[in-house]
Each structure stands twice: as C-alpha cells, then as structure tokens.
Amino acid sequence: MRKSSIWAILLTIFFIGASIYTLYPSISLYMKSAEEQRKVINEDPLLRKKIINLGLDLQGGMRLVLEVQRTKENQNDETLLDRAYTIVENRINGLGLTEPNIQKQGRDRLIVELPGLTDEKIAKEVVGSTAQLKFHILRSNAELENAIRVIDKVLRNEISAKTENDTAEAKQSQEQQLAESLFGVTGNENSEEKTEIDTVENEETSVSKFSDYLIMARGDIAVREKDKPAVSAILKRPDVIDALRKGGFSSSKFLWENKASVDASSRTRYYGLFLVKSEAAMSGENIESAREEMSQDQFRASSPVVSLVFNNKGAREFEKVTARNVGERMAIVLDDFVYSAPTINEKISMGRAQISGSFTLEEARNLAVVLQAGALPAPVEIVEERVIGPSLGYDSIEKASWAMLIGFVLISILMVYRYKLSGLIAIAGVILNILFLLGIMAGLSATLTLPGIAGVILMVGMAVDANVLIFERIREELAMGKAPITAIETGYSRAFRAIFDANITTIFVALILYNIGSGPVRGFALTLMIGIIVSLYTALTFTKTVFRVATASGKVKKLSI
Amino acid sequence: MNNENKTVAFKVPNINFIGNRKIAFIIAIALISISFLALIIRGGLNFSVDFVGGTELQVSFEDDMRSEIGEIRKIVSSLDLGTPEVKLVASTGGKGTEMQITVKAQGQDVSVRDKITAAFNRDLPGKNFTVLREETVGPKVGKELQADAFKAILLSILVILVYLAFRFKYPYGIASIVALTHDAIICVGLFAVTGWEFSIPVLAAILTVIAYSINSTIVIFDRVRENVGNQAFAKMSFDDLVNKSVNETFIRNMVTTGSTLFVVLSILIVFLGSGNILENFAATLVVGFIAGTFSSLYIAGAVLVLWNKKWAIRK
Numbered sequence: 103m104r105k106s107s108i109w110a111i112l113l114t115i116f117f118i119g120a121s122i123y124t125l126y127p128s129i130s131l132y133m134k135s136a137e138e139q140r141k142v143i144n145e146d147p148l149l150r151k152k153i154i155n156l157g158l159d160l161q162g163g164m165r166l167v168l169e170v171q172r173t174k175e176n177q178n179d180e181t182l183l184d185r186a187y188t189i190v191e192n193r194i195n196g197l198g199l200t201e202p203n204i205q206k207q208g209r210d211r212l213i214v215e216l217p218g219l220t221d222e223k224i225a226k227e228v229v230g231s232t233a234q235l236k237f238h239i240l241r242s243n244a245e246l247e248n249a250i251r252v253i254d255k256v257l258r259n260e261i262s263a264k265t266e267n268d269t270a271e272a273k274q275s276q277e278q279q280l281a282e283s284l285f286g287v288t289g290n291e292n293s294e295e296k297t298e299i300d301t302v303e304n305e306e307t308s309v310s311k312f313s314d315y316l317i318m319a320r321g322d323i324a325v326r327e328k329d330k331p332a333v334s335a336i337l338k339r340p341d342v343i344d345a346l347r348k349g350g351f352s353s354s355k356f357l358w359e360n361k362a363s364v365d366a367s368s369r370t371r372y373y374g375l376f377l378v379k380s381e382a383a384m385s386g387e388n389i390e391s392a393r394e395e396m397s398q399d400q401f402r403a404s405s406p407v408v409s410l411v412f413n414n415k416g417a418r419e420f421e422k423v424t425a426r427n428v429g430e431r432m433a434i435v436l437d438d439f440v441y442s443a444p445t446i447n448e449k450i451s452m453g454r455a456q457i458s459g460s461f462t463l464e465e466a467r468n469l470a471v472v473l474q475a476g477a478l479p480a481p482v483e484i485v486e487e488r489v490i491g492p493s494l495g496y497d498s499i500e501k502a503s504w505a506m507l508i509g510f511v512l513i514s515i516l517m518v519y520r521y522k523l524s525g526l527i528a529i530a531g532v533i534l535n536i537l538f539l540l541g542i543m544a545g546l547s548a549t550l551t552l553p554g555i556a557g558v559i560l561m562v563g564m565a566v567d568a569n570v571l572i573f574e575r576i577r578e579e580l581a582m583g584k585a586p587i588t589a590i591e592t593g594y595s596r597a598f599r600a601i602f603d604a605n606i607t608t609i610f611v612a613l614i615l616y617n618i619g620s621g622p623v624r625g626f627a628l629t630l631m632i633g634i635i636v637s638l639y640t641a642l643t644f645t646k647t648v649f650r651v652a653t654a655s656g657k658v659k660k661l662s663i
Numbered sequence: 664m665n666n667e668n669k670t671v672a673f674k675v676p677n678i679n680f681i682g683n684r685k686i687a688f689i690i691a692i693a694l695i696s697i698s699f700l701a702l703i704i705r706g707g708l709n710f711s712v713d714f715v716g717g718t719e720l721q722v723s724f725e726d727d728m729r730s731e732i733g734e735i736r737k738i739v740s741s742l743d744l745g746t747p748e749v750k751l752v753a754s755t756g757g758k759g760t761e762m763q764i765t766v767k768a769q770g771q772d773v774s775v776r777d778k779i780t781a782a783f784n785r786d787l788p789g790k791n792f793t794v795l796r797e798e799t800v801g802p803k804v805g806k807e808l809q810a811d812a813f814k815a816i817l818l819s820i821l822v823i824l825v826y827l828a829f830r831f832k833y834p835y836g837i838a839s840i841v842a843l844t845h846d847a848i849i850c851v852g853l854f855a856v857t858g859w860e861f862s863i864p865v866l867a868a869i870l871t872v873i874a875y876s877i878n879s880t881i882v883i884f885d886r887v888r889e890n891v892g893n894q895a896f897a898k899m900s901f902d903d904l905v906n907k908s909v910n911e912t913f914i915r916n917m918v919t920t921g922s923t924l925f926v927v928l929s930i931l932i933v934f935l936g937s938g939n940i941l942e943n944f945a946a947t948l949v950v951g952f953i954a955g956t957f958s959s960l961y962i963a964g965a966v967l968v969l970w971n972k973k974w975a976i977r978k
Contacts, residue, residue: 607827623864
C-alpha cells in the first residue's frame with residue numbers, strides 16, 4: 103500500500119472521530135425533551151458554542167430588526183448604536199430567555215433574536231420602547247377645569263360659526279354638565295342626562311363639545327376608549343393648542359394614561375387624561391435599581407408594583423422635588439404616558455418610589471426590566487418582525503427528514519444500478535459527507551435553519567456529482583483497454599480539473615448568497631459551502647483511497663463500476 | 664491490453680445536439696418570450712413581503728373554516744390594510760384549518776398583526792385561533808432587499824464570467840453566461856406565469872440553479888477544451904468536436920441531473936401545499952435544474968459553435 107494511501111486512511115479515520123466528537127454534545131442535547139433541553143442550556147451557557155444551534159424557523163421564536171431613529175442632533179453620533187445595543191442587550195437579558203441574541207447591522211440597526219419567545223407584545227414593549235422616565239407635577243383641578251373650558255370655547259365658536267345657537271344657552275348647559283360630571287360617577291349616567299341637554303342645542307351640529315367626551319372615573323377625568331381618537335384629534339388641533347397657549351397654559355400639556363381601565367359594572371373601557379406641567383420636575387435617569395414587588399398596602403389587596411431605588415444623586419433630587427410639592431400630585435410618566443399619579447404626602451428622603459397601576463406581575467416585571475436597563479438614547483422603530491411558533495418548526499424538521507431519506511434511497515438505487523460496487527463506495531462517501539458536514543457545523547457552532555436542511559439534502563444530490571465524473575472517466579479508460587489501476591489514476595487526475603472549476607463557482611455563488619441573505623437563507627448558503635468542500639474532500643480522498651487499496655495488489659482484473 | 668474490461672459498458676451516445684441547435688434555440692426563445700410576456704401582463708412578479716413590505720400571517724383555526732374564507736377576507740379587507748391574500752394551507756393535523764393571510768406594499772408596520780387578531784376576536788366570536796407564524800417587513804427593508812437581490816444575481820453572473828474567462832478562453836465564459844441567463848429567466852418566468860410568491864428562498868434557489876447550471880456547462884467545456892488540445896481530433900470540424908464532447912459527458916450530466924432532481928423532487932413532494940417556504944424553493948429548483956440541463960446540453964455548446972463561426976476559437 104502506498105504511503106499516501108495510509109495517510110489518507112488515517113486522516114479519514116481522524117475526521118470521522120473528530121466529527122463524532124464534535125457532534126456528541128448536539129446529539130445528546132437534542133435527544134432530550136424540550137424541558138430538559140432548556141434546563142441543560144441554562145445550566146451551561148458555554149454549551150451554545152459546542153452544538154449545532156437550531157435557527158428560529160426550527161425552534162420557534164422571534165426576530166426583530168430595530169432601527170435607531172436619528173434626529174439632526176445625534177445625526178453623526180457614532181456611539182449611538184453602541185449605546186442602544188448595550189441597553190437593548192440588558193433588557194433582553196432581563197427577560198430571562200434562553201440564548202437571546204443581538205447583533206449590530208450597519209450604522210443604525212440592531213438584529214435581535216429571541217428563541218422561544220412568541221409573545222410579540224412583550225418584545226415590542228420591552229425591546230422597542232424608548233423608556234424615558236419622567237416625573238411631572240399635575241396641575242390643580244381648578245386649572246384643569248379652566249383648560250377644559252378654553253377648549254370647549256374653541257369648539258363652541260366653531261359650532262356657533264356653523265349654526266346660530268344661543269351661546270348663552272350652550273354655556274349654561276355646559277357648566278351644568280361639568281357640574282354634573284364632577285359629582286357624577288361613570289359614563290352611563292352622564293350620557294343619559296347629556297342626551298336631554300344635547301337634543302336642545304346640538305340638533306344641527308355634528309361637532310361635539312370637548313367636555314362631552316369627558317367622564318369622571320375614580321377622581322380623575324377620563325375618556326371612553328371609543329372616544330379616545332376623537333379627543334386626541336381635538337387636542338392636536340392647532341386652534342386648540344393656540345387657545346390653550348393664550349389662555350395661560352403654555353407650560354402645560356395633556357398626557358394619556360398608559361393603559362385602559364375597565365368599569366366593573368358597565369364594562370366600559372376608559373383612559374385617564376391628565377394635565378401636567380410640561381417641564382418634568384425630574385427625570386428617571388438616576389435610578390439605581392427597579393424591581394417588581396407585591397405592594398404592602400394596608401388598605402388594598404396586595405398587587406404588583408414596581409419599586410424604584412434612586413442613586414445618591416437621584417435620591418437628593420427626589421427629596422427636593424417632593425419637599426417642594428407636598429400635597430401636589432406627581433405623575434410618573436414613561437414615554438409620555440402616565441402610569442400613575444399619586445399624591446405627594448410628605449418629603450421623601452429615602453430615595454425610593456413606587457409605581458403602582460393595574461399591573462399584572464408580568465407587566466410589572468417587564469417594566470422593571472426596562473427601567474433598570476435605562477432609556478434608549480434615541481427611539482427605535484421595529485422595521486422587521488418575524489415570529490414563528492415552535493409547532494411549525496418541529497413539523498418542518500419531520501418533513502425535511504422524510505425528504506432526506508427518500509432522496510437518499512433514490513440516489514443510492516441510481517448509483518448502485520449504474521456503478522455497482524463502486525456506486526456503493528460512492529454512497530458510503532455520501533454518508534461520510536453528511537457526518538463531516540454536521541461535525542464541522544457543530545465545531546463552528548453554526549446555526550441550522552430549514553433552508554439549511556434543504557442545503558444538506560441538496561448536497562447529497564450534488565455530492566455524487568464528483569464521483570460520477572470520476573467514475574465515468576474510469577469507465578472510459580477501462581473501455582479503452584487500460585488496466586484497472588491505471589484507469590483509476592487517469593480517471594481521477596483527468597476529472598479533477600472539471601470538478602474543481604465547477605465546484606469553485608458554486609462556492610462563489612454561495613458566498614454571495616451568504617452575504618445578502620439573512621437568517622434562514624444564510625443557513626442554506628453555509629451548508630452549501632461546507633457541503634461542497636466536504637464532498638470534494640471525500641470524492642478525491644476517501645473513495646480514491648478505497649479504490650487504490652482495493653487494486654493495490656494488482657490482482658483485481660475487473661472493476662465493478 | 665486487457666480485454667476483460669471491455670465488458671464494462673461504455674457506449675457514448677450519438678445525439679446531434681449541435682445539429683439540432685436551431686430547434687433548441689427556437690424552444691429557448693419561445694420560453695424566454697413567454698416569460699417576458701407573462702411578466703409584462705402581470706405587471707411584475709408577485710413579490711413576497713420580503714421584497715415589498717407587509718405582513719404575512721399563518722393562522723390555525725380550531726374549527727373548520729374552509730367555507731368561511733370569504734368572510735375572513737372581508738374582515739381583513741375592512742381594516743384598510745390593502746387587499747389581502749387569503750390562502751388555505753395544508754394543515755398538519757386534525758380538523759382545524761390553516762390559512763395564510765398576507766397584506767402587502769402599503770407601508771404596513773408591526774401593528775398589522777394586532778389589528779387583524781383584534782378583528783378576528785371581535786368578528787369571529789367563539790372561533791379559537793393561534794398565530795403560528797408572522798413575518799412583518801417594513802417598506803424600507805423590503806426595498807433594500809430588492810436592491811440586494813438584484814446585486815446578488817448580477818454579481819454572481821459577473822464572478823462566473825470572470826472566472827471562466829480566466830480558466831478557459833473568454834468565448835467559453837460568454838457561452839456559459841448565455842446558457843445561465845436563459846436558466847435564470849426561465850425560473851423568473853415560472854413565477855411570472857404562475858403568479859406564485861417570489862420570496863427570498865426563491866432567490867436563493869435561482870442562485871443555486873445558476874451555480875448548478877454552470878457545473879454542467881463547465882463539465883462539457885472542460886471536455887471540449889481537452890478534445891481541442893487532442894491532436895487526434897485536429898481534423899475534426901469544431902462543430903463535430905463540440906458535439907462529440909457533449910455526447911461524451913452526456914451520461915454524467917444525466918446521472919447528476921437525475922440524482923439532484925430526485926432529491927429536490929422529494930423535498931417538493933413532502934412540502935407541497937404546506938405554505939412552507941421550501942415549497943416554492945423546491946419548485947424553482949426542479950424547474951431550474953431541468954432548464955439548466957437543457958441549456959448546458961443544447962445552448963452552451965451551440966453558442967460556442969456560433970461564436971467559432973464568426974471568430975475562430977481554435978487556433
């Protein structure tokens with residue numbers, strides 16, 4: 103036996119061993135149930151580097167692409183993406199998922215992959231919210247009433263411009279209504295009284311007054327969910343904004359409650375509307391920690407809240423603000439939505455605050471995660487979102503396995519039929535190819551996606567190609583009368599050039615594909631590339647060695663090919 | 664000489680590839696024309712949300728909703744998200760129904776899923792459903808991918824041209840590009856004619872077809888190069904030489920095409936009707952591989968022969 107053959111055999115055995123070694127962690131992991139898998143991964147964070155990872159399309163999960171929205175100010179800020187990266191990373195780590203993944207893309211984008219997460223609401227809230235925490239002092243009730251009156255006037259002028267309503271009458275019924283609403287309870291009662299007044303003066307108009315939309319709920323002004331768009335529209339009107347400014351409210355603004363409340367009896371959903379000082383009394387950037395807790399309120403049942411602890415600087419600032427505003431209400435505002443607006447009973451020196459609201463424990467936890475991680479340096483927009491449930495993934499794997507099996511059997515039949523024993527050797531080579539391919543992927547801790555599996559299947563089809571080229575060549579040489587040993591050598595050397603050229607171009611194309619593709623398609627390009635390299639090796643080394651060894655003795659007269 | 668080995672069957676076929684090139688060209692031009700016509704009539708391809716932006720949802724209903732597809736279409740239409748495509752998809756088990764609902768190209772954003780699920784909850788009371796899969800792509804990303812896809816195809820063709828010109832002489836490169844472009848156009852034509860959704864995996868399939876087609880062509884050209892260098896054939900006309908080369912490599916091409924076709928056909932069959940991305944992917948590969956083999960056998964060599972008639976390739 104030649105020396106080169108011995109080396110080739112040793113090398114092949116080494117590769118087989120290496121592949122089995124690198125594949126072992128993956129095999130032992132994926133044989134376990136989903137529960138056990140999660141446990142094992144959580145216990146050993148390094149495991150991810152040793153196994154073939156399953157793409158999101160196979161194991162289920164969410165992929166988000168976030169784009170940082172730059173303004174003129176931070177247009178050239180090179181650190182913007184890095185800062186956003188860190189904050190988003192902290193947030194997703196706080197979600198407690200297994201193996202979340204975040205990458206930068208280009209200048210403005212972050213790619214976030216969250217395996218196992220399928221609640222896209224959580225992802226959007228936790229990952230995508232700017233999370234600017236601010237504390238605003240509420241305006242007094244008197245001021246609130248005034249503002250409402252100002253707006254009403256604007257709308258009323260519009261009404262009287264359209265019809266010839268008696269303004270005095272309108273004003274009177276308005277004040278009556280306001281009085282009603284201040285003493286009334288919830289929407290239903292109001293609307294009954296309202297209709298009586300309405301029919302008197304609003305028969306010909308389609309524009310309602312601002313205060314028509316307002317109801318009273320738990321001591322605050324609120325708006326029914328269905329009226330919210332209309333009210334928002336009114337508040338955005340330039341003439342309303344102008345009137346408010348002229349009416350002395352230039353340093354105030356209206357803010358919505360972040361979440362709808364539901365009235366138990368009437369099942370109406372409503373949102374609180376607050377008038378606050380435009381300038382924040384304090385920002386939330388000096389928070390040291392935020393944690394979800396169960397409230398210890400002696401008057402109400404324990405409910406989830408978020409406890410904030412300020413750092414020294416924040417605590418001092420908080421002390422000053424609370425001291426200055428005892429008796430006032432302070433709105434806790436996140437991204438311009440009011441989460442709660444408790445009254446400041448006394449100066450707070452402990453540097454602690456509590457955000458209560460109708461949270462579920464999960465909502466409290468998500469908010470805590472977001473606050474803890476900090477505010478994003480700029481808002482982000484979700485420009486791509488893909489969510490896949492795990493059931494689809496398992497189903498695809500099953501189907502793909504069948505395809506692989508059927509394809510493999512068919513090819514085997516074809517090869518053995520045409521090339522007999524040599525065909526069998528080629529098929530053995532294909533099996534080795536699959537082993538090496540998977541082994542390399544495990545070694546690289548590459549990610550296997552569904553198109554990636556298709557790539558493996560495709561590689562099975564293409565792997566025989568190199569062998570076929572060589573075998574056909576050998577056949578030609580044999581037909582010309584050459585001896586087996588010579589035929590084999592000539593076959594391999596002559597065929598090499600064509601094999602090389604053909605496969606190199608495929609690798610080029612796969613590289614291009616790898617660059618423009620993302621996720622699933624990238625997995626395909628990867629398996630294609632590795633597959634080609636591996637099948638080249640096997641065709642030119644393994645099968646060649648088998649032939650050489652078989653014919654080395656010179657006794658073989660006829661090649662089964 | 665060892666006569667025992669003559670029992671090995673090696674019959675070189677004798678098909679007149681080059682001689683029949685006129686018919687081959689006519690067929691090729693006909694197919695390409697159909698592709699372009701279909702493209703014009705359809706006004707473009709049916710791009711998936713990957714390329715034009717939008718949202719695609721795969722929803723599984725617990726009940727049999729097959730007769731209510733029209734209802735579902737109406738519900739989604741009323742949301743002002745653009746005209747929806749609602750398609751039944753082969754369900755993976757049980758009596759439930761699985762559907763794909765797609766709204767595209769109206770600048771939709773990530774709120775679409777919530778709008779649709781809310782509408783279902785409101786207008787289809789009591790019908791439980793789960794969203795199995797969601798893909799939302801913003802319009803900006805879609806446009807970028809379009810540009811990237813275009814670049815990828817162009818770059819691939821360029822790279823192959825350069826490499827072949829480098830390894831062979833450049834007429835070989837040109838001839839391969841012609842064959843390869845023919846394959847790419849036919850694949851795109853498939854989608855223009857059928858109106859199937861053209862997604863990123865389909866693009867990957869087309870690039871794979873290009874790579875694969877080149878393989879076959881290179882094998883033939885390598886044989887041509889070898890035969891050209893072989894003094895024994897110096898008297899043979901170039902046409903005959905090319906034809907001989909194609910015939911000599913015919914079996915290899917058939918076996919490789921056969922085995923790869925087996926493989927992609929099994930992928931196609933297994934995923935047929937499931938709405939899975941591999942469905943169109945595999946279909947493209949099947950069509951592309953067949954077209955690729957055809958173009959390698961009939962077109963590439965023929966172009967080479969034509970070139971030779973005008974500007975001699977052989978010294």
